Amino acid sequence: MPEIYFRVRWPDGETQRCYSPSTVVEDYFTAGSAYDLADFVDRSRTALGIAGERVREKFGFHCTGASDQLARIERTASAYASLPGAKVTVEALVNADGSAR
Template sequence: MPEMYFDVRRPDGLIQRCCSPSTTVEDYFAPGAAYELAEFVERSRTALGIAGERVREKFGFFCTGASEQLARRERTAAAYGDISGAVVTVEARTGADGSPR
């Protein structure tokens, strides 16, 4: 399956690299778009759930990488839960080879 990577700017300004085992993230995260923190987490749940199921359909097992990515995003989001109006901005999307998507 084609892995996708994308960099996001967290509410504190730090850049975090995210990964998906499928290009499904292209349907949920647009470069340059800013998402309210809860919306970012919900979009992550949806996109990574679909990506994990695509892996299951192809290989017969749910992708643990998708589960790990979701857990990481949920932990990170919890750290910003007290910040009113917290947003996450998608900086860029790339393929596994680093080429822009």
Template sequence: MPEIYFHVRWPDGVTQRCYSPSTVVEDYFVAGREYELTDFVERSRTALGIAGERVKEKFGFYCTGASDQLAQIERTAAAYAAADGAKVTVESLVNADGSTR
């Protein structure tokens, strides 16, 4: 499956490299776009859920990398939940080989 990484910047400026086992995240995120925190988390849930299911369809098992990444996103987002108007920026979408999309 074509893996992809999406680099995000959290409200405090900290950046994080996130993993998806499928390019389906391209349907939910645009490089350079800013998302409301809750919208970002919901989009992550949907995209990574679909990505995990795609792995299951192809290989017969759900991708733990997708579920682990979602759990990490949810934990990180919880730290910013009290901040009014918190936004997350998707800085880039990068192929597993390092090329940008």
């Protein structure tokens, strides 16, 4: 399956490299776009859920990498939940080899 990474910038400026086992995240995120915190988490849940299911359909097991990534996103997002108007920016979508999409 084509892996993809998406680099995000959290409201405090910290960046995080996120993993998806499927390019489906391209249907939910656009490089350079900022998302309200709750919207970003919801989109992540949907995209990574679909990505994990795609792995299950192809290989017979759910992708723990997708589940683990979602858990890290949710944990990080919870630290910013009290910030009014908090935004998360998707800085880039990149291939597993580091090349831009």
